[in-house]
Amino acid sequence: MTEQAPVAETQNPTEHALGALQARFGDAVQLDNRDGYTGLIVAPEKLVEVAQAVRDQLGYDYLTSATAVDYLGKGDHLEMVYHVCRTEGGSPLVLKAQTPRDQATLPSLTGVWPAANFQEREAWDLMGIRFEGHPNLKRILLWEGFAGHPLRKDWHEAYYEEEHKPYDSRWPEGKPFRAEAFNPYGKNVQYPADFDPAAYEELAEKAIYEDVPLGVSVRHDLASERVVVSLGPQHPSTHGVFRMVVSLDGETIQALEPVFGYLHRNHEKIGERNTFLGNMPYTDRLDYICSLSNNFGYAEAVERLLATGRRWQAPTRRAEAIRVLMGELTRVLNHLFAIGFLLNDLGAYFTPMMYSLVERELILDFFEAVTGSRMMCNYFRFGGVAYDLPETMRTTAALMNDRVRDFNTMAYLDELINERLPRAIDQADEFLTQNEIVTNRCIGVGVLPKEDAIALGAGGPVLRASGVPYDVRRAEPYSLYPELEFDVAVRYHGDIYDRYLIRIDEMRQSIRILKQILGILRETEGQPFFAGTPKYNVRVPAGEAYGRVENPKGELGFYVVSDGGQNPWRYHVRSPSFINLGALETMTKGHKVADVVAILGSIDIVLGEVDR
Amino acid sequence: MSQNNGNGNNHHDDFLQELHNPDVPVPENMRSAVAVTSFTKLLDSIYNWGRRNSIWPMAFGLACCAIEMIATAASRFDQARFGMEVIRASPRQADLMLVSGTVTKKMIVPIVRLYNQMPEPKYVLAMGACAIGGGPFKEGYNVVSGIDKYIPVDVYVPGCPPTPQALLHGLIMLQKKIDRQSLGNPNSTPWYGRGPGDEVPLPVLGPDVFDPRQVHVLGRQAKAAQAAADAPEAEDTTA
Numbered sequence: 117m118t119e120q121a122p123v124a125e126t127q128n129p130t131e132h133a134l135g136a137l138q139a140r141f142g143d144a145v146q147l148d149n150r151d152g153y154t155g156l157i158v159a160p161e162k163l164v165e166v167a168q169a170v171r172d173q174l175g176y177d178y179l180t181s182a183t184a185v186d187y188l189g190k191g192d193h194l195e196m197v198y199h200v201c202r203t204e205g206g207s208p209l210v211l212k213a214q215t216p217r218d219q220a221t222l223p224s225l226t227g228v229w230p231a232a233n234f235q236e237r238e239a240w241d242l243m244g245i246r247f248e249g250h251p252n253l254k255r256i257l258l259w260e261g262f263a264g265h266p267l268r269k270d271w272h273e274a275y276y277e278e279e280h281k282p283y284d285s286r287w288p289e290g291k292p293f294r295a296e297a298f299n300p301y302g303k304n305v306q307y308p309a310d311f312d313p314a315a316y317e318e319l320a321e322k323a324i325y326e327d328v329p330l331g332v333s334v335r336h337d338l339a340s341e342r343v344v345v346s347l348g349p350q351h352p353s354t355h356g357v358f359r360m361v362v363s364l365d366g367e368t369i370q371a372l373e374p375v376f377g378y379l380h381r382n383h384e385k386i387g388e389r390n391t392f393l394g395n396m397p398y399t400d401r402l403d404y405i406c407s408l409s410n411n412f413g414y415a416e417a418v419e420r421l422l423a424t425g426r427r428w429q430a431p432t433r434r435a436e437a438i439r440v441l442m443g444e445l446t447r448v449l450n451h452l453f454a455i456g457f458l459l460n461d462l463g464a465y466f467t468p469m470m471y472s473l474v475e476r477e478l479i480l481d482f483f484e485a486v487t488g489s490r491m492m493c494n495y496f497r498f499g500g501v502a503y504d505l506p507e508t509m510r511t512t513a514a515l516m517n518d519r520v521r522d523f524n525t526m527a528y529l530d531e532l533i534n535e536r537l538p539r540a541i542d543q544a545d546e547f548l549t550q551n552e553i554v555t556n557r558c559i560g561v562g563v564l565p566k567e568d569a570i571a572l573g574a575g576g577p578v579l580r581a582s583g584v585p586y587d588v589r590r591a592e593p594y595s596l597y598p599e600l601e602f603d604v605a606v607r608y609h610g611d612i613y614d615r616y617l618i619r620i621d622e623m624r625q626s627i628r629i630l631k632q633i634l635g636i637l638r639e640t641e642g643q644p645f646f647a648g649t650p651k652y653n654v655r656v657p658a659g660e661a662y663g664r665v666e667n668p669k670g671e672l673g674f675y676v677v678s679d680g681g682q683n684p685w686r687y688h689v690r691s692p693s694f695i696n697l698g699a700l701e702t703m704t705k706g707h708k709v710a711d712v713v714a715i716l717g718s719i720d721i722v723l724g725e726v727d728r
Numbered sequence: 729m730s731q732n733n734g735n736g737n738n739h740h741d742d743f744l745q746e747l748h749n750p751d752v753p754v755p756e757n758m759r760s761a762v763a764v765t766s767f768t769k770l771l772d773s774i775y776n777w778g779r780r781n782s783i784w785p786m787a788f789g790l791a792c793c794a795i796e797m798i799a800t801a802a803s804r805f806d807q808a809r810f811g812m813e814v815i816r817a818s819p820r821q822a823d824l825m826l827v828s829g830t831v832t833k834k835m836i837v838p839i840v841r842l843y844n845q846m847p848e849p850k851y852v853l854a855m856g857a858c859a860i861g862g863g864p865f866k867e868g869y870n871v872v873s874g875i876d877k878y879i880p881v882d883v884y885v886p887g888c889p890p891t892p893q894a895l896l897h898g899l900i901m902l903q904k905k906i907d908r909q910s911l912g913n914p915n916s917t918p919w920y921g922r923g924p925g926d927e928v929p930l931p932v933l934g935p936d937v938f939d940p941r942q943v944h945v946l947g948r949q950a951k952a953a954q955a956a957a958d959a960p961e962a963e964d965t966t967a
Contacts, residue, residue, distance in 0.1 A: 258870065259834055263935035266869050273869040274936070295866065296873060300949050304862065304873045305833075305936045309953045313934065313943050320834075320933040349838055352787045352817040356794065357835055378835040379791055382868030389867070398864065404792035473802040491792065491889055724791055727832075 129209045130154055133174055141166055148212060152424060152659015152678075155197075155210025160222050163213050167198075167228040176200040176209055178586070179229035179573050181662065181673050181690035182236065184243040186217070188269035190679070194220045194245055197675065199662055199690075200229070203570055203584055205591035208662065215245060217268075224250040231573025234698050242267040242384070257377040257727060260323035263308050266385055273385065274299060274306040280683045281389050324361055324375055342370065345709070349378045353461050353713040356723030360700075360712065367708045372701045376694075379727040387687035392418055392654050392678075393498070395687060399674075400492040402689060403725040406450045408442040408483070409667045411496035415439075416594055417663025417674035418498050418656060425657035429647035434640035435500035436596045441529075441633045442483075442495065443595075443665070444626040448537055449479050450668035451619040454720040455544055458616060461717035462557050468548065475540045478532055485509030485525065498654055500646030505637070526638070533630045541623045549617070558613035562703040562715035565610060572699045575692045576670025578719055581618045582610035588666040596636070602629050612718040619720075622668075653682055669693050669720055689728055693721040768912035775911060779823075779849070780903040781811035786822035788842070791829025793856040793889040800892040810899055819845040824902070827881075828889075830858035830865050831872040833937040837930055843879045844927045848919035851905075853898055854881045857888045864888065878939065879928055 130147070134156060137145040144162035148155045158166045170176045181199040194215050199208040215222050224247035225232040236247045237256040244265030247253055254260060264271050275295040277283050286292060296302045325344065348359030357378035363371040383402065387395050399414045400407035422428045431439070456472035480490045485506055487493035495502050508522045548554050564574065569582035579586055585606040589597045605621035607614035658680035664673035670692025677686040696719050703715050789797060801807045801815065816822045819842045831839060843852070854875050857863030862873035875881060882905060885898035909916040919925065929940040938946065 259933045261934060273867060275867040275873075277867075301939075301942055301945055303877050303939070303942075304866070304869075304871060305938065307938070307946065307949075308935050309950070309957075311935055311946070311950070313932070313938055313940075313946055316932070316934050318932055318934070349835065350788060350819075350842055356789055356791070377870070378832060378838075379830060380832055380834065380870045381791075381830050381865040382870055386865065386868055401792055401864070404795060469798075470803055473799060473804070477799070477804050490891060491796065 129207060130156065133170065133209050136174060137166060137169060140169060148210075152421075152657060154660070155212055157212045157214065160213050160215060163211075164223050164225065164228065167211065167225050170200060170209065170211065171228055174209070175202050175204075177570055178203050179225075179231040180208060180575075180664070180671060180695075181675060181688070182225070182232050182239070183675055183686075183688040183690070184239040184245055184267075185677055185686045186243060186267065186269045188217070192217055194243060196222055196239065196245060197660075198225070198232075199673070199675070201591070203586050205586070207592050210662070220245040221248060222246075223248050224253075226250055229573065230571045231695060231698060234694065241265070244268060254323055255377075257380040259320035259377070261319040266382070273382075274304050279389065280681070281391060281394060324373070347712070348375070354716065355457060355721055358716075358721065358723055358726065360716075362704075362709065362712065364709055367710075369704045369707055369709060369712060372704050372712070374697055374700060376697075376727050379723040381724070381728065383689060383728040384687055388684055390684075391652075391682050392656055392684060393652060395684070396496065397492065397494040400494055401724055402691065402728065403667065403669060403672070403693070403722045404491060405453055405722055406446045406668050407491060407493050408487075408495060409446045409450075409665065410672065411493065412439055412443050412595075413663060413665040413667065413672040414674050415496040415498060415663075416665055417661050417676045418654075420661035420663050421656050421659055421676060421678055422498055422654070424659055425655075427648075429499060431500045432640075432644050432647050433596075433636070434504075434643045435645045435647070437633055437636040437640060438501050438505065438645060439496065440596050440600070441630065441637065442493075444629050444633070445479050445482070447626045447668045448541075448623050448630075449476055450720075451623045452476060452540065452544070454619055454668075454717075455548070455616065457720070458612075458714070458717040459548065459554070461713045462553060464553070468544070471540070471543065475537060478536060481511040482509065482525075482528065482532065485511065497646065497650060499648055499650070500644075504645045526634075529634060529637075533627060533634060537623075537630075538627055541620060541627070545620050549620070554616070555613065557711075557714060558611065558616060558718075560609075560611050560613075561707060561711050562612045562615075562718060563610050564699050564703050568702050569610065569699065572702065573695045574670070574699045575696060576667065577615055577618045577622065578670065578696050578699065580605060581607045581614040583608040588664050588671050592664065594663075594665060596633075600629050600632055602626075612714055615718040655682070656680070656684075664690070667692055669722065669725070670696055689725075691725040691728060693719075693723075693725045694728075697721060697726060766912070768910060772910050772912070776907050776909060780906040782814075783810070783812050783824050783851070783899075783902070783906075784814045784816050784822050785812055785824040785826050786819055786842070786846070787815045787817045788825060789828055790831065790835065791856075791858065793828035793859070796889045796892055796895065797826060797828045797855065800895045805892040805896060807896070807899070810896075810903070812899060819843075820847065822846055823849065824851045824853060826853050826855055827859040827875045828855040830863065831875050832870045833872055833931075834870065834933065836872050836875075836878055836937060837933065839875070840878055840928050840930050844930075848925055849909075849917070851882045851902055852879060853883045853885065853902060855885045855887075855895060855898070856890055857886060860884050860886060872937075878931065 134147055141162055144159040146157045148157050178201045180201055183197055185195045187193055194217055196213045198211040201208045213222050222245055224236055236250055239245050240253055241255040241257050242265055342365050344363050346361050348354040349357040359375040361373045362369055383398055399410040402410045452472040452475055456469035459468035483493055484490045487495040505525050509525050510522050564582050566583045569579050585604045587604040590604055602625045605618050607618050656678040658678055660677045662673055662675045664671050672692055673690030675688040676684050679685045704712050807813055854860050859875050862871050865871045866873050883898045883902045885894055887894050911917055931937050931939050
């Protein structure tokens with residue numbers, strides 16, 4: 117384990133990069149000087165060369181987020197936005213490329229940063245930007261044959277009412293109605309006028325298998341045959357509705373293609389209709405195991421935008437302490453869960469999981485007492501949190517015995533953080549780390565080399581298990597993290613075992629943070645948990661912001677564009693699970709098919725976040 | 729056997745009537761121990777007792793609700809108290825499909841296929857707001873507004889997500905529903921019909937998902953669209 121020193125920002129990264137790039141590329145690189153925007157606008161024909169220079173000369177080796185924005189009526193172009201970072205830390209450099217809406221084409225950056233692969237496919241699927249030179253430009257979240265690119269501003273869904281909430285039909289004196297009643301099919305569907313179901317030939321499945329060699333190669337020696345197996349979407353080990361199409365030689369993986377979109381719930385389209393605050397409960401449902409950490413990321417992004425306006429008050433110290441408390445408890449919860457699931461996948465069916473769930477219930481009791489909900493907490497607000505910690509909480513958790521009783525909240529937390537959770541972590545460590553099955557199946561399996569991990573944009577425990585001490589809490593510190601003492605856990609082998617160990621390490625570090633937070637909570641008792649007055653409708657200044665936090669699964673980023681109205685113009689989620697899955701093929705190639713399940717378990721995905 | 733409609737089921741009826749004949753003498757010393765009841769009621773109670781206490785759910789998690797479903801199966805809430813701890817990954821071995829989460833258009837095809845693969849008697853429990861009616865994601869372009877648009881649902885459990893207590897309540901409601909099913913009433917036990925049950929046709933992923941049962945509506949819509957396209961010209965001529 118090493119500690120990563122916080123990197124001091126000596127110079128604004130944009131200005132530094134602008135100087136260096138303009139010297140070489142001249143006018144092809146321009147400063148983005150729209151109000152509230154940062155970054156560089158790159159001419160599409162020079163994009164690949166500029167990206168190469170940014171990676172090799174300026175050292176931005178890690179592409180975190182790549183997404184598209186539709187500026188319909190505001191310049192009428194599509195804009196691709198890339199956020200690139202250095203793995204040593206520091207704030208991201210923003211590159212942008214613009215393309216006309218009717219013939220949207222940009223060069224692909226998969227050659228420079230392989231992490232762009234899935235994200236460019238997503239931009240093609242949802243926004244309709246064609247990427248030249250992309251190795252596999254197919255729809256990723258929707259299916260081949262879907263009509264239109266839904267995130268474009270002029271594309272309307274079947275239940276479309278208005279551009280923005282609150283809808284007139286419901287507010288202020290409207291009545292709720294059933295959208296089905298207004299749809300001729302009684303369902304959430306719409307078809308192009310010339311659609312003929314009798315003549316339609318389904319493309320969806322065909323396209324998935326197109327690139328996977330389907331035919332069995334008939335050979336007359338003893339070599340095994342190649343078969344294609346579809347794992348999922350209904351499979352007990354895919355952690356939800358994830359699907360992989362694998363091509364096998366005997367039992368060895370030759371090629372693997374993940375198939376996404378079985379839980380694509382259109383967070384981004386719905387998010388553009390919602391008000392800024394109205395998106396907060398939706399973020400709960402992204403990574404539904406860690407709802408409070410997601411709140412943290414979204415609050416962080418919108419607060420960055422709010423901070424550019426007048427009359428903004430930063431969250432109080434107590435609010436920040438409660439936020440960190442929630443974030444770190446969520447991390448312990450998630451890692452216990454992840455380890456339980458990993459052991460499930462290794463064949464220890466549900467026994468370690470039961471142990472994890474016992475501790476989870478203790479943490480959820482606390483969440484329920486504070487936020488009112490076990491899972492979907494919807495607790496953070498712009499400028500603080502929704503409520504203070506209650507003085508007492510009623511719980512059935514067996515801290516002393518099994519009776520339902522009122523606990524003093526701080527005493528409960530004290531016992532949870534100082535005794536119960538450390539004991540649970542030690543227990544997991546004691547029973548599992550040296551377990552023969554765990555070591556045999558995990559050590560040396562699913563190795564992700566350091567260079568690949570960075571190039572593929574892997575984040576969180578997956579990246580740190582491959583020897584890169586990159587943690588957003590240190591790389592670009594937010595909230596109270598600059599003053600808290602903790603180490604960034606790092607391991608160097610990049611196999612399943614290290615990804616397991618790093619979770620144990622991280623939980624211990626979280627406990628270390630939580631102990632410090634307990635002190636801050638006592639210190640700030642009775643102080644305000646919200647800065648200013650809470651408002652339902654926040655006016656967010658026009659501009660863009662990319663807020664990111666270290667979620668238990670990796671870097672969670674929210675890219676928010678505001679046009680000064682009540683609703684975000686664009687709301688994009690850079691979800692860690694989705695991008696971490698980009699490394700799945702590298703990890704699984706050459707291993708047996710049974711290992712795929714364990715490797716997937718070690719990445720720790722949640723489908724709500726993968727498909728959004 | 730008042731419920732029996734007697735359509736050519738004569739042999740069966742005769743057999744039951746013979747069994748139920750009140751003239752069959754009951755020995756004196758046994759009278760206090762024998763309650764004369766309908767044979768189907770006796771069979772039903774045994775049959776339903778067995779079924780209600782050994783419902784095998786399918787391991788089928790869609791979204792957030794699946795996490796609460798796992799919590800329900802775990803030690804604190806302990807679904808095993810109701811004989812439901814045997815969670816099967818294969819639809820062939822499952823009695824109950826817990827639709828736990830948002831159903832998307834891409835996922836509805838495998839769900840209908842899984843439903844068709846389950847052996848009868850089979851039950852569906854829609855867990856959470858999304859499975860019931862689309863929930864917070866209802867307006868999404870890839871979201872099915874309720875699983876009951878495609879397959880029949882027995883129990884609805886509202887919540888986002890429902891707490892484990894709510895899910896347990898839903899499961900108890902399902903047990904009550906099973907208790908009301910009777911072997912004597914072919915309508916409540918359709919799986920003892922002559923042929924196999926009807927399969928739900930698989931939806932197709934076209935420009936948008938379409939239900940083969942709705943193809944005629946599609947044709948009507950196409951005609952209406954055509955008429956609407958022609959209409960402005962007609963107005964012009966009249967004016």
